[in-house]
Amino acid sequence: MPNDSPYKAALQKLFRTRLVARLDDLRQALKRQSRTTILHALRAVGYLTSYSHAGRYYTLERIPQFDPKGLWRYRQIGFSSRGTLRATLIHLVETSPAGQTHTELQDLLHLRVHDTLRLLVRARELQRKPFQDTYVYLSAKPKPASRQWAERQKLAPPPAPKERNLARVIDILVDLLHHPEDDARAVCQRLRAGGHPVTRAQIETIWAHYHLKKTPHVRSRHGRL
Known part of the structure; x- marks a missing residue:
């Protein structure tokens, strides 16, 4: 040489x-x-x-000037402090508190990684679980994977109201339009008085599902502002 x-x-x-x-x-x-x-x-x-x-x-x-995840891009070319794509995927999944989905990894790496993830699962270097309409990739180690799965479950949105209760959902949303300042207890009392069988829990579930936030009463010593 x-x-x-x-x-x-x-x-x-x-x-x-x-x-x-x-x-x-x-x-x-x-x-x-x-x-x-x-x-x-x-x-x-x-x-x-x-x-x-x-x-x-x-x-x-x-x-390279790597970001906190150990990634650096130059003119659409990606580099990782971990070197290879396989090593990078393992690192990103194992260091994520709630694991990673393919979409999340694709957003980080700016390329599709389906095939590489499949190979890593087959080689038991990662594992995956179905989550809603996709898979979440987790550490191959049982204890970290269990913690990641628990954190991922917390990210699941509240369950959608059942279709058979559509009329109840409409009643609650219409009441919100007319009384945006009231809390769930006041809404519940008013709807029950009008012949609508609802509970506070149902009202709060529907508000959460539609990402609605109630405006609280604001009072001073001189009364409502």
């Missing part, structure tokens, strides 16, 4: 003018065609391959 010093100097020169490079750029800079020689030179200075674009892009370890 030739002396590494000329290669180090050539790499430093190349990456002073660009932040990432392809294999062809490296071959031209080092004046070598052998991929083995190029990788040997890169290892001597420390390098990373992109997790996106099938790992076709290279950068030096000193260049």
Whole structure:
């Protein structure tokens, strides 16, 4: 193997003018065609391959400014402090308090990772559970996975009111329009007096489902403001 010093100097020169490079750029800079020689030179200075674009892009370890999740993007090219896409997915899932869905991971990484996640589950490096209309990916370790699953359950929205109670839902929402300042107890009393069999729990469930927030009474010593 030739002396590494000329290669180090050539790499430093190349990456002073660009932040990432392809294999062809490296071959031209080092004046070598052998991929083995190029990788040997890169290892001597420390390098990373992109997790996106099938790992076709290279950068030096000193260049990326990673975000808190260990990710860095340059012109749509993604790099991770963990190196490979597989290692990055494992890290993102295991460090997430509530696990991760494919959509959440896709938003973080800006690429589809269905196939890689499937391989990780098959290799038992991650596990997954059905959650609503998708899967949530969890740590392969039982105790962390149990904690993640418990946290994910807390993120589930309140159950939707049943269709057979649609008239009751409408009654509650109409009452809210006419009396936006009242609390659930006052609404319950008024609707019952009008012949509508409702409970405070049902009213609060419907408010929560539709993300409605009541405006409380505001009083002063001189009465209502």
